[in-house]
Amino acid sequence: MLEVEKVSSGYGMVQILWDVSFRINAKEIVSIIGPNGAGKTTLVKTIVGLLPSKNGSIRFKGEEIGKLPPYEIVKKGVNMIPEGREIFPRMTVEENLRLGAYVIADKNKVKDSKERVYQIFPVLKKKEKLLAQNLSGGEQQMLVIGRSLMANPELLILDEPSLGLAPIIVEKVLDTLTKINEDGVTILLVEQNIRDSLSIADRGYVLEEGKILIEGKGRELLSNDHIKEVYLGI
């Protein structure tokens, strides 16, 4: 579904990614793990068009999207949840959700999506008139996941969704992602939380210093020597 081929990218003159290649098949959960500063965020920002790719190609369902602006990429069905639970703090929960469906013109569809999100996260329905800044951290995470579902994405990219959340809430978030995946949404999960993310992933890639180092099946990677030594400290 998504094919990233020899992509290099960075900020201005600083190159961070070097010829990164990987792919995601439809309906998969793929996890990209790596230490802080490996270029994980740079990679997802490049995929969704927030950063320009210097060379290489990014194809979504066979179509080149490497040069498209973010709003075009969203329309194609790729949705990203950025790091740090980027809610719109001074807007209501309901307005946040409506923004998630910004690219969808059909009002009935938007309504249906909203009902679906409220079904998955009933707490959002209860708090729909509240300003998003008044939600707890866990609720804000639900809000951003719900918001991304509003656009009916085919590929959902999450950048460090577990960051700063209590373990019990992380578990809930991962559960939800598995469910969303079962509903047919392909998921790319970028995480430092290696054990959790690999345990739900079909496949995983290790990104270090801007290069893909290892690839493998999700659970098998957990027994990879390099990963054991460097990330799990076994």
Add this chain to the structure above:
Amino acid sequence: MFTLSGIVETLLWGVANGCIYILLATGLNIIFGVMKLVNFAHGQLLMIGAYVAFVASTALGLNAYLAILVAMGAVAVIGIGLERFTFRKVLGTDKLNEIFVSLGLIYVFENAAILLWGNDSQRIVSPYESLRLSLGEVAIGYDRIFGVLIVIAILIALFLLMKKTKIGLAMRATSQKSDTSMLMGINIEKVYIFTFALGAALAGVAGALYGIIFPFNPYIGALPTIKAFAIIILGGLGSIPGAVVGGLLYGIAENTAVYFLGGIWQDAIAFALLIAVLVLRPTGLFGEKGE
């Protein structure tokens, strides 16, 4: 001597003048809030608005109040051009670049106005000029009343635009988080163009109203800009209600100062307020803590 009717009249005039400032400050604040752009040439858009209305009412023979619409449209178009061909080139590069572009534009507009219309003072003649509404000893000109009504109508329209329309939703989102807004599928370049056009249109209306009430020349833009900045700092950066309340308070404060202290104090009030707010409440009356 200070009399009750004098004070009431001062307050009413303050409200009327405040309305012009509200339009200017609201436009400036919308542009700042959404684009994080500080446009020091905003007052020159007011000045251009006054001249466009002047031309529309003299050369085309339009009623002064219809001329307001012409000014609004023309200055909005100028705003689109400014955003597209000057500010967009420097937006997000360095604040200093944006500031220098806007400072440069002040001279471009002033000199263009001098070239086109000369140095002399002009005024827009309103058909209601001589009409006054008398309430006992207090009298207030129809033009000022119309001005207030127009501003109220615009503010209601603006409120509905921000709350009820998709572009309003996009503007609010962009003002809070531009990167995340792009991820929602918002084309923020379009939002920027619309925002700048809207802010400019409000300045255009402010200019036309200014021209109906006061005489004007190519240099009138500078002081209103400073006052508008004082108002948005008073009301809170990025806050539209802040700009409205700030504009009213400012208009009243200015007129009260003139009434009690004398005309020379009129403009000093802007700076006194600016300094007082910065010292006492740096986030402004409605301001959010820094983000």
